[in-house]
Amino acid sequence: MNKTASALPILSFLPVLPLLLLLHATALRAEEPVPEPRLRYVLGAAIRYQPEYAGARSNEAKISPLWAVQYGRWHISTSGGSGLLGFGSEVRGDGASTELLRSEKVRFGLSLRVDSGRKSAEASVTEGLPDVKRTLRGRLYASYALSSDWQLAGSLSQDLLGKQGGLVGGLDLGWRLRQAAHSEWTAGVGVSFADATNLRSYFGVTPAGSAASGLRTFEPGAGLRDVHAGMGWTYGFTPRWIAFSSLGASVLMSPVADSPLTQRRLGLHAAIGLAYRN
Numbered sequence: 001m002n003k004t005a006s007a008l009p010i011l012s013f014l015p016v017l018p019l020l021l022l023l024h025a026t027a028l029r030a031e032e033p034v035p036e037p038r039l040r041y042v043l044g045a046a047i048r049y050q051p052e053y054a055g056a057r058s059n060e061a062k063i064s065p066l067w068a069v070q071y072g073r074w075h076i077s078t079s080g081g082s083g084l085l086g087f088g089s090e091v092r093g094d095g096a097s098t099e100l101l102r103s104e105k106v107r108f109g110l111s112l113r114v115d116s117g118r119k120s121a122e123a124s125v126t127e128g129l130p131d132v133k134r135t136l137r138g139r140l141y142a143s144y145a146l147s148s149d150w151q152l153a154g155s156l157s158q159d160l161l162g163k164q165g166g167l168v169g170g171l172d173l174g175w176r177l178r179q180a181a182h183s184e185w186t187a188g189v190g191v192s193f194a195d196a197t198n199l200r201s202y203f204g205v206t207p208a209g210s211a212a213s214g215l216r217t218f219e220p221g222a223g224l225r226d227v228h229a230g231m232g233w234t235y236g237f238t239p240r241w242i243a244f245s246s247l248g249a250s251v252l253m254s255p256v257a258d259s260p261l262t263q264r265r266l267g268l269h270a271a272i273g274l275a276y277r278n
Contacts, residue, residue, distance in 0.1 A: 037071055037072030038071070038072075039069070039070070039071050040069070040070045040071075040085055040277075040278060041067070041068065041069045041070070041277070041278055042066075042067060042068045042081055042084045042085055042242075042275050042276065042277040042278075043065075043066075043067050043275060043276050044065070044066050044067070044081070044084070044242070044273055044274055044275025044276060045063060045064065045065050045066065045273055045274065045275075046063070046064055046066055046079070046080070046244075046271045046272065046273030047061060047062075047063050047271065047272055047273065048061065048062055048063075048064060048269070048270070048271045049061045049268075049269070049270045049271070050267070050268075050269045050270075051264075051267040051268075051269075052123050053118070053123055053125075053126065053261075054202070054225075054226070054250075054252065054256075054267065055203070055252055055256065055259065055261055055262035055263060055264065055265070055267070056123065056125065056263055056264065056267075057263035057264045059268070064079050065078075065079065066078060066079035066080055066081040066084075066273070066275065067079075067081050068081030068082050068084065068085050070085055073098050073099040073102070073109075074096075074097075074098050075096070075097045075098070075099075076095070076096040076097070077094055077095070078094050078095075079094065080094070080271075081094075081275075082094065083232075084234070084242060084244065084275050084277060085277070094111075094113050095111045095112050095113025095114070095137070095139070096111060096112050096113070097109055097110065097111030097112070097139075097141075098110060098111075104145070105144055105145045106142070106143070106144055106145075107142065107143050108140070108141060108142035108143070109140075109141055109142075110138065110139065110140060110141075111138075111139045111141065112136060112137065112138055112139070112160075113136075113137050113139065114134065114135075114136060114137075115134065115135050115136070115137045115159070115165055116134055117131065117132035117133050117134045117135065117163070117165070118131060118132040118201075118202065119131055120132075125215075125261060125263065126213075126261060127213065128209065128212035128213035128214075129205065129209045129212070129213055129215075130206070130208075130209060132163075132164065132165065132201045132202060133163040133164065133165075134163070135159045135160070135161045135163035135165045136159075136160050136161050137157050137158065137159055137160065137165065138157070138158050138160045139155055139156065139157040139158075140155065140156045140157075141153070141154070141155040142154055142155070148176075149175050149176040150173070150174070150175045150176075151173070151174045151175070152171075152172075152173055153171070153172045153173075153174065154169070154170065154171045154172070155169060155170055156168075156169040157169065159197075159198075164197055164200075164201045165197070165198060165201065166194060166195045166196070166197030166198030166199070166201065167194065167195040167197070167198060168192065168193070168194040168195075168198050168225070169192065169193050169194070170190055170191065170192040170193070171190055171191055172188055172189070172190030172191075173188060173189055173190065174186060174187070174188035175187055175188070177231070182235060182236045182237065183233070183234065183235040183236070184233070184234045185231065185232070185233055186231065186232045186233075186234075187229075187230070187231040187232075188229065188230060188231075189227075189228070189229045190227070190228055190229075191224060191226070191227045191228075192224070192225040192226050192227075192228070193222075193223065193224050193225055194222065194223075194225050195222045196220065196221045196222045199220040199221070199222065199223070199225070199255065199256055200219060200220060202256075202261075203218070203220055203255075203256040203259035203261055203262070204218055204219050204220055204259070205217050205218045205219075205259075205260055205261070206219075215260040215261070216260050218258070218259050218260055218261075220255035220256060220258075220259065221255060223253070223254065223255045223256075224253035224254065224255075224256075225252070225253065225256055226250045226251060226252050226253055226256075226267075227250070227251050227253060228248060228249065228250035228251070229248060229249060229250075230246060230247060230248025230249065230269070231246070231247060231248070232244065232245065232246040232247075233245050233246070236277075240276055240277055240278065241274070241275075241276055241277075242274070242275045242276075242277055243272075243273070243274055244271075244272070244273055244274075244275065245270075245271060245272040245273070246269070246270065246271045247269070247270050248268075248269045248270075249266060249267065249268050249269070250266075250267045250269070251265050251266055251267075252265045252267070
């Protein structure tokens with residue numbers, strides 16, 4: 001592989017750099033004072049109910065651990081643990097991240113995470129198709145507080161190792177429905193999109209894959225992945241112990257809705273869990 005080709009995944013972030021510089025310039029004067037760094041963490045577990053894969057007819061329930069650690073602007077988390085550190089107000093996502101800017105209205109930062117890809121043999125429908133390899137993803141995230149209860153957030157996530165993970169992104173609008181001394185109700189709607197590389201890896205069927213699986217060939221281009229909505233509830237029943245739950249739905253959009261792997265466009269997601277926060 002030549003050096004130019006290997007650098008393309010990283011270079012794909014260049015078009016968003018002007019946006020980051022603009023956000024930095026407009027919010028620099030309003031940037032909040034940096035608090036004295038302190039160690040914060042959350043440890044817990046959740047029972048999750050979700051489709052076997054995006055577009056699957058069958059669902060699965062599983063128990064998964066979650067955790068997050070934060071020191072100043074440095075943060076590392078997995079399985080949705082980041083939201084529990086801030087009662088659901090964080091937009092960093094999973095992985096290791098740092099906040100480049102935090103003002104009264106604007107936040108943006110960078111994160112890295114390991115993407116496990118897909119083992120095609122784990123689902124009967126995808127058996128015979130190529131696996132999607134594990135890779136490292138770089139993510140740019142930003143949010144803007146429209147008001148004290150409304151927040152607009154966006155992100156771009158790129159496969160940095162060229163393992164056919166491609167580029168994915170999303171735009172979400174969230175709001176706080178109700179907040180009390182120990183509990184919070186939140187809701188949100190959003191849309192996700194991806195480039196052709198990502199959608200072909202997860203929803204495409206090559207001629208070789210068609211011969212192995214019996215599915216018709218399918219080669220999607222870049223486009224929407226899904227639209228989604230959901231709501232969540234968090235309750236701190238002691239200063240340290242937190243209960244949480246969520247319920248949501250997503251609808252796959254064209255072009256992935258036309259994939260032979262898509263058995264059902266509507267996917268339902270639910271979770272309930274318990275965590276200890278310090």
